[in-house]
Amino acid sequence: MSEGLSGSEDYVKDEGAKMDNIVEVRDLVVKFGDFAAVNGISFDVREGEIFGFLGPNGAGKTTTIRTITTLQKYVSGSVVIDGHNIKNDFLEARKLIGIAQQHISLDKDLTVRQNLKHHAIMHKIPSKEVARTVEETASILNLGEFMDHKVMDLSGGWKRKASIICAIIHKPKILLLDEPTAGLDTRSRHMLWDLVRMLNSRGTTIFLTTHYIEEAESLCDRVAIIDHGKLIAIGTVEELKALVGKFAVETTWDDGKRRVEYFKDLDSAKGFSQTLDDKLYNIRRITLEDVYLELTGGDLR
Amino acid sequence: MSLLDETYRVAWGDLVYMKGNIIEVLLSSLVGPLLYLLAFGFGLGGSMEDPSAYVMYIVPGIIALTTLSATFSSVSMKVLVQRLFYMSFDELLLCPLHISSIIMGKALHGVVRATISCTILLLVGYLLSPQIVISPWIFVLIIVASVMFSLLGLLAGLVTSKTQNLALFSSVVVIPMTFLCGTLFDSNTLPTAAAYVIYALPLTHVSSIMRGIMLPEYSVGIDSIVIMIIYIAVLYIGCYYMIRNNKC
Numbered sequence: 001m002s003e004g005l006s007g008s009e010d011y012v013k014d015e016g017a018k019m020d021n022i023v024e025v026r027d028l029v030v031k032f033g034d035f036a037a038v039n040g041i042s043f044d045v046r047e048g049e050i051f052g053f054l055g056p057n058g059a060g061k062t063t064t065i066r067t068i069t070t071l072q073k074y075v076s077g078s079v080v081i082d083g084h085n086i087k088n089d090f091l092e093a094r095k096l097i098g099i100a101q102q103h104i105s106l107d108k109d110l111t112v113r114q115n116l117k118h119h120a121i122m123h124k125i126p127s128k129e130v131a132r133t134v135e136e137t138a139s140i141l142n143l144g145e146f147m148d149h150k151v152m153d154l155s156g157g158w159k160r161k162a163s164i165i166c167a168i169i170h171k172p173k174i175l176l177l178d179e180p181t182a183g184l185d186t187r188s189r190h191m192l193w194d195l196v197r198m199l200n201s202r203g204t205t206i207f208l209t210t211h212y213i214e215e216a217e218s219l220c221d222r223v224a225i226i227d228h229g230k231l232i233a234i235g236t237v238e239e240l241k242a243l244v245g246k247f248a249v250e251t252t253w254d255d256g257k258r259r260v261e262y263f264k265d266l267d268s269a270k271g272f273s274q275t276l277d278d279k280l281y282n283i284r285r286i287t288l289e290d291v292y293l294e295l296t297g298g299d300l301r
Numbered sequence: 302m303s304l305l306d307e308t309y310r311v312a313w314g315d316l317v318y319m320k321g322n323i324i325e326v327l328l329s330s331l332v333g334p335l336l337y338l339l340a341f342g343f344g345l346g347g348s349m350e351d352p353s354a355y356v357m358y359i360v361p362g363i364i365a366l367t368t369l370s371a372t373f374s375s376v377s378m379k380v381l382v383q384r385l386f387y388m389s390f391d392e393l394l395l396c397p398l399h400i401s402s403i404i405m406g407k408a409l410h411g412v413v414r415a416t417i418s419c420t421i422l423l424l425v426g427y428l429l430s431p432q433i434v435i436s437p438w439i440f441v442l443i444i445v446a447s448v449m450f451s452l453l454g455l456l457a458g459l460v461t462s463k464t465q466n467l468a469l470f471s472s473v474v475v476i477p478m479t480f481l482c483g484t485l486f487d488s489n490t491l492p493t494a495a496a497y498v499i500y501a502l503p504l505t506h507v508s509s510i511m512r513g514i515m516l517p518e519y520s521v522g523i524d525s526i527v528i529m530i531i532y533i534a535v536l537y538i539g540c541y542y543m544i545r546n547n548k549c
Contacts, residue, residue, distance in 0.1 A: 071394055073547045094397045105388035109318050118314040122396040166392075 020047040022096075022174050022205050023068060028077035030063050030229075037063040039229035040077070045174065045207050050200050052220035053209040054288075056296060060229040061209035062102060065178050068207075069099050082173060095123075098172035098204075100163045102179040108152035112143060112162045115151060116169055123170035137169050141195060157188030164195065168204065175199060177208040181215060193219055217288045227296045240291045248290055249273050250282045262286060262294070304405070307398050311406020314389075315379065319410055330371035330418040334363050338425070341485050353430065360426035360433055361511040362484035364419050368446035369504055371418045372411035373454040373475055377467055380407060380458025384549060394544070404455065404540045411451030412444060419443045433515045442514060446507040449529060452536035453503075459540060459549040483508040503532045 023045035030038040038060045045051045053061045066072035068079050070090045079086045081093040106115045116134045125133050138147055141161050151159060160180065168175060177196070181189040196219055200206050210216055216223045217237055224234040233240055245262035247269040252258055263269040269283050319326050338359065346355035383390040393403050420443075427433060461467045481488060481495075482504035488496060499505050506525035513521030543549045 069395055071391055071547065091397045091399075094395060097395065099395055101388060101391065103388045105391050107314050107318075107383070107389045108387050110314060114314065114317055118317075119392070119396075121310045121313050122393065122398065124310070124397065 021045065022047045022082050023207065024078075024080040025064075025068070026078045026080075028064070028067065028079065029075045030060075030067055030072060031075050036229050038067065038074075041226070041229070041231045042077075043224055043231060043234055045205060046222075047173075047205055048200075048203065049221040050196065050206040050208070050219050052216040052223040053207070053226055054211065054213065054216045054223050054292060055209075055226035056211060059226045059296075061211075061226060062178055063229075064226070065099070065176050065207070065209055069097055069176060070094060095170070096173045097176060098167035098170065098174070099176040100160070100167045100178065100180060102182060102209075104151070104159045104163050106151045106159070106163055106166060109150065111148050111150050112154070113138075113147040115162065115166055116147075119166045119169045125170060133169060137165055140168075140198070141165055157184050157191070160184060160188070160192065161195070164192070168199065172204065174205040174207060177206065179209055179211070181210070181212065189215075213287075213289045213292055223288070225292060225295050232295050233291070237288055240288060241286045244286055244291050244294050246286060248284055248286050249276075250284065251276055252280045254279075260290065260293075262290065304399065304402055307402030308405040308409060311393060311398060311403055312409035315407070315410035316413065319414065326375075326414060327418060327421070330367065330375070330414055331421060333370055334367045334418070334422055335425070337363050337366070337485065338422075338429075342429070357430040357432055357516065358512075359485055360422075360430055361515040362508050364422050364426065364439075364443070365446065365482075365504060365508040365511040366479055366484040367419050367422055368415050368443055368507055369450045369475065369478065371415035372408075372447050372450040373457070374471065375414060376408065376411040376451045376454030377458040377461075377470075378464075379410070380455055381461060381464065381467055384458065385462070390549070394547075400541055400544050403544060404452070404537060407455050408448055408451035411454060412447040415447035415450070416440070416443055419447075434517060436514055438514045439511070442507065442510055445529065445533075446503075449503055449507075449533050449536065452533060452540060456536055456539045456543070459543040478502050478504045483512075503529060 021044040025044070026042045027040050028038055028042070029036060029040055041060075041064065053064065055061050063072060067074050068081070068086070070086050070093065082096050084093040084096070086093045107118070110118070113134065116138060117130060120130045120133050138144065141164075143162065143165060146154060146158055146162070151162060154162065164175075164177070164180070180196070181192050184192065193215070196206055196208070208215075208219070220237070222234065222236050223240060225232050225240070233243060235243075245264050247263045247266055249261045249263065249269050249272050250258065251261070261272060263272065266283070273281050273283060338356075342356040342359055343352070346352045346359070349355050380390065393406075420440075423435070423439065427435060457467060457470050461470065481491070481499050482502050483499070484504065488499045488505060491499060506522075506528050509519075509525045510521050510529075512519040
């Protein structure tokens with residue numbers, strides 16, 4: 001059975017330092033007044049991986065990502081992007097980063113093509129190469145028919161795609177995606193997942209935040225779970241599951257409440273189920289959702 | 302990469318929008334000044350002893366006024382919308398661009414808009430009052446004044462968090478400047494206390510220098526040039542502080 005998992009130091013050991021790290025965050029603290037939105041977190045993002053930040057609303061995901069991209073001031077700690085500390089080398093760090101923010105941050109008065117071109121110009125792509133770069137990048141997502149539409153006229157899914165394409169126009173080494181599929185329908189979500197996988201397969205490191213467990217489980221090589229501004233676990237999906245156990249016994253009690261117990265092996269789970277008398281139960285493998293709910297205390301905010 | 306090159310890179314999006322909507326942009330910045338010219342120059346001026354002298358007096362004032370009206374509201378509103386509603390201002394901060402380039406780039410579309418509008422007004426003014434002196438210094442002043450008021454608009458757009466605050470700033474600062482800063486009448490005729498306040502406002506000095514250049518009987522005051530330079534420096538530092546410290 002699970003015992004006191006939340007907040008345990010054992011779960012936040014990040015072995016990333018042994019690999020090539022493209023992002024290194026150390027003891028980062030970000031405050032809004034007296035409130036610490038990010039409270040002393042440390043982690044690494046490895047080159048070439050898809051790294052996910054999973055946490056409930058208000059956990060500190062967006063604040064962390066905005067700090068890494070130099071948009072948010074921090075109180076203490078350090079952030080290093082591919083060897084460039086963002087405190088004193090932020091212009092170099094920015095060249096390596098692409099970000100698609102949670103809110104579509106394109107100029108809605110301009111067309112998709114104009115936005116792409118403006119991003120290319122702002123990222124100092126040589127003027128002779130701007131047109132070719134725009135067409136090449138747009139072709140990744142077959143944006144063709146929408147290129148001359150104003151951003152304000154696009155659907156939510158296409159706005160998001162245009163936003164991601166703008167974020168990669170300068171071929172960043174790391175792409176940060178803040179809640180990339182929030183508010184999208186299932187079809188658009190799967191299209192974006194395919195895009196993320198494709199960009200990753202081309203060598204772009206992806207760092208995404210999400211509160212969709214399915215998204216983290218499906219996309220990410222490693223996942224960090226964050227809550228109340230603190231990192232409470234980090235590892236591969238399988239490593240995170242192992243923190244809780246292997247099997248779950250899900251019971252529905254007389255009052256209709258659902259209760260889940262976790263076990264390291266199937267025999268223990270079966271043994272427990274025999275003590276449940278006539279209650280309905282279900283034995284299944286542990287999912288990332290179990291880990292998430294266990295570590296965040298099932299706190300839905 | 303030079304500062305000018307980066308400035309253009311920042312301004313590109315705003316300039317493309319302006320180019321695509323040039324009629325609306327010019328109409329919105331010219332209707333007001335042309336109405337002032339009509340209402341004050343011919344309406345009020347028509348009842349004066351020498352109507353043509355008054356028209357000649359207000360042409361430089363209205364051109365000075367246009368450096369404010371064509372820049373402040375467009376720059377401040379655009380920055381406010383890009384910051385709070387489109388979130389596209391963040392994109393500038395995510396690019397490897399110097400803060401000075403961002404400041405000058407966001408001011409540039411105001412400067413272009415004001416320069417075009419003022420040039421049209423200058424032509425209209427010259428047709429109405431051929432006695433006015435046309436000099437290249439007029440364009441230097443138009444550009445410098447437009448930079449100053451664009452920086453004022455940028456700072457207002459960076460500081461304010463609601464459109465209502467911007468409207469309030471406009472009502473309390475911009476509209477009084479429009480009427481009181483020597484654009485339509487001599488501000489020395491105001492009570493002493495008010496004259497001191499008016500003297501501290503930037504449009505007073507733009508009007509004064511513009512008249513000094515365009516009308517033979519007026520001269521350019523060094524104090525006005527110094528005050529404009531101080532305003533530009535202070536506004537630039539204010540914008541720099543807001544962006545550097547992620548206050549926007």
